[in-house]
Amino acid sequence: MKYILIFKECSMSPLFLSHAVWRHPEATSLNRLPMTSLPLSFPTLKEALSDALGGPEKRDLSSHPYHRNLGGTWDFLLYDNPLDVDADVLDEQSSLPWNPIIVPGSWSVQGFDKPHYTNVVMPFENDPPHPPEANPTGVYRTTFTLDDHWNGRRTILEIGGAESYVELYLNGAFIGMSKDTRLEARFDLTGYIREGINTLVLIVVRYSDGSYIEDQDQWWFGGIHRDVTLTSLPQETLSDIKATPTLDETLTEGVIEIRTSGNQVIDALDVRLYSDEGNLIGQAVLNAEEGAVVGSLKLSSPKLWSSEAPNLYYLGISTLDEHRVIPIGFRTVEIRRGSLLINRKRVLIKGVNRHEHDERTAKTIGIGSMVRDIRLMKQHNFNAVRTSHYPNDRRWYELCDRYGLYVIDEANIESHANYDTLCRDESYAAAFLDRVQRMVLRDYHHPCIIGWSLGNEAGYGQNHDACAAWIRRYDPLRVIHYEGAVRPEWGQGAHTLESLKRGAPATDLVCPMYPPLALIEEWDRTTDMDRDPRPLIMAEYSHAMGNSNGSLSDYWDLIRSSRSIQGGFIWDWVDQGVLVDDEGRPVGFRNVEGHAPKRWRYGGDFGDRPTDYDFCLNGIVFPDRSLKPVMSECLKVQQPIRVRSDNPSGGRFTIINEHDFTTTKNIALACSICNECSIEEYTFEVDLPLLQPGERVEIRLGELQESRVRAMMRSNTTFISFAFTLKESTPWAEKGHVIALEQFALSTISKSVYTHTPAYPTRRTDDSLFVETILYKASIDREGFLASLHFEDRPPLLASPLKPNLHRVPTQNDGLKTFIHLEGVEEFSFYHEKKAMKPWLEHSLDDPVLILEELKIRHNQVKTIHRIGTRTGLNLGSVGQTFTFTLEEVFLHAVFDLSDALEDYPSVGYRCSVTKQEEPVSWFGRGPEENYPDRKSGSLIASYEKTVEELFVPYIVPQDCGVRTDTTRLGLEGAKIEGILPFSFSIHPYDPKELWEKRYADRLIPDTVDHLSLHAAVRGVGTATCGPDTLDRYRVPSGIYQMRLRLS
Known part of the structure; x- marks a missing residue:
């Protein structure tokens, strides 16, 4: 009560701001109206119904007689500290130097102050509940005039979201204040309205005591980021x-x-x-x-x-006097013996975490962007979203209701930098409960919401238990989610079998973050579901930083085969890159022409310190929602139709409808058959039987017995692919959209090394050995490497010798190059521990020592043995090469024997530069998108072609990318490369050193040649920036590796 008394005593002060309420967590609001779930009221029921049926996409409130959106250009002043704000801001006649600003819109992307990114550390000195002395404070001013028919009614102002403390004044009078950046604050202006022009002033303090529980992994932007509106209500109205x-x-x-x-x-x-x-x-x-x-x-x-x-x-x-329409849905949510049931069905949660982020407008999200997000999620077989880590714009839930996404609605509570303390701090108890209650009260009617989350990375204490107890009383028909409750008692230690059994008062789900497969498999195998019926649904998994998301298919194989592992939420949806102009300033609302690649910036690029640099780039889509290659993997592992066969060549296949509630009525099936030799795929449609949810059927494909197909199967390894598509358009995808893919090998034919007329070396000098036939010229240099290869009527293939290679450019999962200068700093130790790239850099694997130990010429073969070492003295093993020259082709058989000097290697194979490719590169292997050994199930084997530029993936932080696995034919302008054994390849317009040294994709400078890598084996991508490293089976350990290539 002491704060309420102080407020009353000081209510005549010109600026309530002078009482520094922003550093008192017990005070969550003053004069703020209670939260409501009610939608906007309309003069007639017909109008209310029309608005509800049309939804947010068609909503047009411009002619609503009792609603006014105050969005647009306001006056603005920015002060260094809230106590510096002059009372003259309330004086309508003052001559203060006001600037124009767009509302809604964060000020730090409009030329005022700067964006600031952190993950764990606070952006200022960590001393809760005190914000910093240097605390940017924005003063917003606008005017409005009300129509006469608003007279005699109540006038309500709603501030959709302001970061992080806001107080408001009307016509010079203090109205109230509110905290909580991500929920609406409503105030009654009725007694302060005057005839004619009214002047509204909002004062927003960037940092407050609330910032300590808003320490999410995201940008701190500051300002008003959601709509500010006026609504007129009757004097007697529904609360x-x-x-x-x-x-x-x-x-x-x-x-x-x-x-x-x-x-x-x-x-x-x-x-x-x-x-x-x-x-x-x-x-x-x-x-x-x-x-x-x-x-x-x-x-x-x-x-x-x-x-x-x-x-x-x-x-x-x-x-x-009022008419409202509330969209509702009938559905049940319950937990029974290790399963989360929706309408009594065990539904697998195919989820993703989503921050509200726009490359230009920061936390101000338009309806078009929301719809695009939902459509992309649905198109790639996501069925759930977690509002990480705060309540979203109201319209998001309306869209999820309409399009169909399960939602875990999360309270705006994260105290990562004060993980163990604030959850147990009584002074923050009211703030915890206030945020949870207001979220639940606002969003209660949305059927899409199946669970409430108490927040994220805020430890676990009595403040959480109080919140959970209130939810259980108010809404027993949904589940409660909170990851912190299944951590060890103190500290954010790794999950253990014991910790996963904790926290039942605060979470109905066992919801760990980034758990190793082995841990959750053991939990599933050993947990007594009668004693602990909670299912395991991962709050976050498969951390998507850069070239990432290895082992998605391994997780989903386990999920589908488990008793009680029911899915999870990928971290996360969108890269939080900020689009900048030529001078490095946020573009914001300015109409700035685009640049390719786009100039996206991350933490530290605006002088913001401390920062976690590029750790905000964790999305499976880029900031403009263009897709990353992992999206094809998401579609595949989460697909609702599956095909199985024990004998594909016999033509018998089982089709399983894994939809929980819908039939296959709107699904068409087409098959295609291909092999490396086929010029065109053989395609045909299949009459798919109507399958009920969960039903399966066996089909027999008579087409596989046709002579054409049998001939294909005898001639080469041949594959059949299944594509399930939409027969008719849906709200989330067009007709013909692929919802499921499957592929099987119909035959496996080993390639032989054909014996052609031998071609013998024609000339030898001190530096080189030359072979020349009527079809090509080749040379091997004095170091024993293929130095040139030029086929008739083609450009030369090689621009540099084809050399053995054990390196690839590190991905962000291998290690964060942006953090190298912080190694040894305790707060950032997490980013350096056990990273794969450390020995690669220490021993300069990108520049190996290749010592020729033996070179022999016998008939048409040249055999070499090289010792592979490092400049630090490590012996990495050897490689033996056999070049066989015929009149038409060059064969290369390489045998690598890698030592155990390193725990594992980034790659083993070859690297060279090739002449610039003016025509598209073609290949037979996995595609069309980038794929790696641990992320390739969504990439089918077929014939593809792309330009070198298209084969490159412009991850915002340059890194290894563009690999295509299981390749047996690669077509370049200078030669065709066939794999007697399958190989992987990548080809880029950039030198590997350029990829390593540059921090931004838009600053890469193309080389005058293209850079080709051929891999006998390449390390998978894993998820080690925040999660398990690449699994052992996708690494490159010591041992024997072979490449057998035919160049023609």
């Missing part, structure tokens, strides 16, 4: 309503329990239920009982809501 759809045990009878809440003065409600087509299907008049209106509506055989079939109903709520 809130709680409408709860429930189902009986058979899921065939529905009831909507309705209760008003708050200080109600409403005697009765007219309640109507509409179908998704707007037809009236139920109606009742509910009367007040003991201060609340209570009642129900019944509905027989309701259509159930799910991510696959997001069936909505529309609940009309009318009083004498």
Whole structure:
């Protein structure tokens, strides 16, 4: 109470700001209205229903008589500290040097102050609850005039989101204040409105005591980032309503329990239920009982809501003067013996974590961007999203309701830098509970929300238990999620079998972050589901930093075969890159022409210190929502249709419909057969039987018995591919969109080294050995490497000798080059521990010592043996090469014998530069997108072609990229390279040193030649920036490796 008393005593002060409430966590708000779940009121029920049916995509409130969006250009001043703000900001006649600013829109992308990125550390000295002395404070000013029909009614101002403390003034009078950056704050302006022009001033303090529990892995931007609106309400109005759809045990009878809440003065409600087509299907008049209106509506055989079939109903709520429509859905959420059940079905959670981020406008997200996100998620078989790590814009939930995504709604609580303390700190107890309660109250009616999250990386203490207890009382029909509860008691230590058994009061899900496969497999095998019925759904997994997401298929193989591992949420959706102009300034709302590649910047690029640099680049899509190669892997491992066969060549296949609630009515199937020799794929359509959810059917493909196909199978290794596509368009994808892929080898034919007429060395000098036939010229240099190869009527292949290579440029998972200068700094030790690239750099694997120990010429063969070493003196083993020359071709057989001097190697194979490729590169192997040994299930084997530029992936931080695995034919302008044994390759316009030395893709300078790598084996990408390293089976340990290539 002491803060309330102080506020009352000081309410006549010109600026309430002078009382420094932003550093008192007990004070969460003043004069802020209670949170409400109610949508906007309309003058008629018809208008309210039309708005609800159209949804946020079609919403146009410009002609609404009682709603005003104050967005646009406001006046703005930025001060260094809140206590520096002059009371003259309230003086409408003052001559202060106001600047224009767009609202909503963070000020740090509009030329004021700077963006600041951190992951764990606070952006200022860590001393809770005190914010820093240097604390940018923005003053916003605008004016408005109200229409006469607003007179005699209540005028409500809503601030959609302001970072991180806001107080407001109207016509010079203090109205109130609020904390919590990610939830609306509503204030009643009625007693302060005047006729004519009204002047509204909002003062936003960038950092507050609330910042210590908003320490998420994201940018600190500052300012107003969501809409500011005015709404006019009758004097007697609904405060809130709680409408709860429930189902009986058979899921065939529905009831909507309705209760008003708050200080109600409403005697009765007219309640109507509409179908998704707007037809009236139920109606009742509910009367007040003991201060609340209570009642129900019944509905027989309701259509159930799910991510696959997001069936909505529309609940009309009318009083004498107000009409609102709430979209609702009938569905159940429960946990039974190790399974999360949606409508009594065990649904696999194919989720992703999503920050609100726009490359230009920061935390201000347009409806078009939201829709694009949802469509891309659905197109790649995601069915769930976690609002990491705060409540999102209200419209996001409306869209998830309509399109069908399960949502874990997360409270705006993260105290990562103070992990163990604030969750146990009584002074923050009110803030914890306030944030959780207001989230639940606001979002209660959305059927998409299946669970509430108590926050992220904020330890586990009594403040969490209080929040969970309140949720269980208010909303027992959803689950509670909180990862911190299944960590060890103190510190953010690694998850263990014991810790995964903790935390039942605060989480209904066992929801670890980045758990090793072995750990969760053991948990699944050993946990007694009768004693602990909680399923395991990973809060975060498969960290997507740069070229990443190795072993997604391994996780999903385990998920599908487990008892109670039910999926998880990939970290995360979008790279949080900030688009800048030529001078390195955030583009913001300016119409700046694009640059290819785009100039995206990350932590530290705006002088922001301390920072976690590029750790904000964790998305499976780029900041502009262009796709990263991993998206094809996501589609594959999460696909809802699967095909199995024990004998593919026999033509028998089992098709399984893994949809939980929908049939295959809208799915078409086409097959294609190809091999390395086929000029065109043989394609045919298959009549797919109608399969119910979970049903399977065996089909037999008679086409495999055709003579053409049998001939293909005898001639070369041949593959059959299945593509399942949409017959008709859906809200989230167009007709023909591929939802599932599968591939099988129909035959496996070993390639032989054909014996052609031998070609003998024609000339030898001190420096080289030359071979010349009517079809090509080749040379081997004095060091024993293939130095030149020029086929008739083609450009020369090699621009540098083809040399053995044990290196590839490190990915961000191998180690963060942007953090190298911080090695030894305790706060950043996490980024350096056990990183694969450390010995690569220490021993300069990019510049090996290759010592020729033997060179023999016998007939048409040249044999060499090289010792491979490092400049630090390590013996890495040897490579033996055999070059066989014929009249038409050159054969290379290389045998690498790698020592155990290194635990594992980045690669083993060859590297060279080749003449610039003017034509597309073709290959037969996995594609079309980049793929690696531990991320290739979504890349089918077929014939492809792309330009060298298209083969390069412009990860914001340059790194190894563009590998294509399981290749047996590579077509370059200078030669065709065939693998007697499959190999992997990449070809780039950039020198590997350029990729390593540059920090931004847009600053890469193409070389005058292209750079080719051929791999007998290449290390998988793993997820080691924040998660398990590459699994052993995808590494390159010591041992014998072979390459057998034919160049023609």
